[in-house]
Amino acid sequence: MAFPELFERFAVEVLPLGVSDGTHLRFQSVARFVTARAGDAPFRGNGKDQIAFVASGSTKLVAQASQGREQVVAFHFAGDLVSIPSSTAHAYSLCALEDCELVYFPADKFLALAQEESGMVAEVLTRALRALERCREKTVALGRKTAQEKLASFLVTMNDRVGAVEGNQQEMSLPMSRKDIGDSLGLTIETVSRQFSELRSLGLIETQGRSGIRLLDLEGLKARAGHVLAAA
Amino acid sequence: MAFPELFERFAVEVLPLGVSDGTHLRFQSVARFVTARAGDAPFRGNGKDQIAFVASGSTKLVAQASQGREQVVAFHFAGDLVSIPSSTAHAYSLCALEDCELVYFPADKFLALAQEESGMVAEVLTRALRALERCREKTVALGRKTAQEKLASFLVTMNDRVGAVEGNQQEMSLPMSRKDIGDSLGLTIETVSRQFSELRSLGLIETQGRSGIRLLDLEGLKARAGHVLAAA
DNA sequence: CGGCAGTTTGACAAGTCTCAATGGGGGTGG
DNA sequence: CCACCCCCATTGAGACTTGTCAAACTGCCG
The missing domain is CATH 2.60.120.10 (Jelly Rolls)
Structure with missing residues (x-):
């Protein structure tokens, strides 16, 4: 351009x-x-x-x-x-x-x-x-969450920023590699990968290739993100 | 007032x-x-x-x-x-x-x-x-430092904000408890305390009571803080 | 001076990292 | 357009830092 x-x-x-x-x-x-x-x-x-x-x-x-x-x-x-x-x-x-x-x-x-x-x-x-x-x-x-909570909250946040609705699910294509995600969450590539597998087996997400991600259960993810909402 | x-x-x-x-x-x-x-x-x-x-x-x-x-x-x-x-x-x-x-x-x-x-x-x-x-x-x-590096960089940063020169050493009185420091650095009280002891035995700091801290070797602390300066 | 909260120290457990090997995607070149 | 290859991702086993639980100690305030 x-x-x-x-x-x-x-x-x-x-x-x-x-x-x-x-x-x-x-x-x-x-x-x-x-x-x-x-x-x-x-x-x-x-x-x-x-x-x-x-x-x-x-x-x-x-x-x-x-x-x-x-x-x-x-x-x-x-x-x-x-x-x-x-x-x-x-x-x-x-x-x-x-x-x-x-x-x-x-x-x-x-x-x-x-x-x-x-x-x-x-x-x-x-x-x-x-x-x-x-x-x-x-x-x-970074300070107070487990690896799984870190990844779950990361996915929820990214969905807010670049996600799109697809059917009744959220779909997105993440431009960053597993290493980038790890370096962002204070984890190693391997731990990130393991947590992806874990969230997959829990039925919370589906992955398609290296960057495609579908959030099957946004509420379930949020529940595992360790959040505490204000004025609860 | x-x-x-x-x-x-x-x-x-x-x-x-x-x-x-x-x-x-x-x-x-x-x-x-x-x-x-x-x-x-x-x-x-x-x-x-x-x-x-x-x-x-x-x-x-x-x-x-x-x-x-x-x-x-x-x-x-x-x-x-x-x-x-x-x-x-x-x-x-x-x-x-x-x-x-x-x-x-x-x-x-x-x-x-x-x-x-x-x-x-x-x-x-x-x-x-x-x-x-x-x-x-x-x-x-929080993402990439060890417990000792976290505490060392914390002390260096706090010294910049509230430290005073005393002789040729830096002295300060920290208003926060070990729990506050731990909650700030993503560590437990015990780990913070252990790292204080470690830095003491390395001759980098002295503590006086619960809040008094003297930095005996500011450069040594910075070296253990895991920093990488820009344009190195 | 006494009590108590906060700190220090110790032993053990657990989560994550490290090292290693396998598997799969996607980009490149034929 | 397809096949190959390289890089990235996944999975596994073992090590290590930090967390957890427990007890002793100490500075601080009343």
Whole structure:
């Protein structure tokens, strides 16, 4: 896709309605574009905070711990905005799960420009709070859930984000590998695989090939996800 | 402390310089106040998103998973702003570690008011991004670190937030119990205690009573924290 | 000074990781 | 379009970190 068209997708999704032409153009002037093939990591350690918009495809944000251990901090899909930090206790990199088109900005310029348009900061704040919420939920899973609960809540969450109704069941195609799922849930590939088998034999899910997943019993999955709803 | 004085502390810390008197007053009109004794949970499941400012004392944000398991999602100290969500997969509550004075707002009104003052949203966004960063770092610890690495990185992080230099060593008084630390790191009380003993016998830390901690070898601790710095 | 909650330490159990081998999908090249 | 091959996923056996249960200890508050 041509670059101006990509930027338009960002503008439609993130810029508030009725944003001034000037702001629109200034954003465009600091925007950069990149297409990434599955597996590419276009932002590996470039030393500056970045903000990236996923125009198409899907990505993972990966943190590195010592001894080659990796933790997937978040997954992103078309329309998501990602903040990629540079100076923290762990090195982060954004990595394409499928072929991707990304629009990205230096974080400092992006935030400075955003402040010129009041609704814009609010939009970014809303997205940041949503990201914080997801991260907190992940924290609970990583800290206090069993392998099975981790996978069950992962599937329920992913279904909310990319699932589609098929008959009276939920169907989705996950772009991430077992390794990605493991690195996201703090488990090994093998444990993830075993839990997939277990959920299958419990009749809660069906898998089709490597990425196809059908949730046969969404309520049953939720019951095994270890959730506790507010004001219960 | 009197309520107007508490609000002033919030205003000085969070409201941008030169905020209009009108905005100042509108914030004050939706602000609520509460003093909490150590152990109190003033926001337990009240059904609405809240934003709280910690005027004095320290708090923990706790999520509940099934079967009474608890996960501490974040700690907060005087000057911090906390977003307390209500409708998520887990029930959250803010809990006082020491006696606290809190200024709080309904989140919807707070965010609506913030938008009237451009610098205000930016300030809240900055804080939200910092909270997101901390949460991501915690995610890495929970997902991919050993018990010892978890405790070491916890101590290093806490030292950054509340530590003071004492001689050529770092000293701090932690307001949270071993249980709080365990619930924050995804460990049991016993494992936390064992790791404290281990770090003590390695000569990296000294403990004094239940809350006093001296970091004898900050670099040694960091080396055991499993960090990988960016652009290494 | 006494009681109690929180902490430390120990022994054992359990869940997950590691190492290893087999099986299957899906992409590539003929 | 089909077949082959490689990589990913699955399954199994054994090891190890952490959790569980229990008891002794200690700092802290009344």
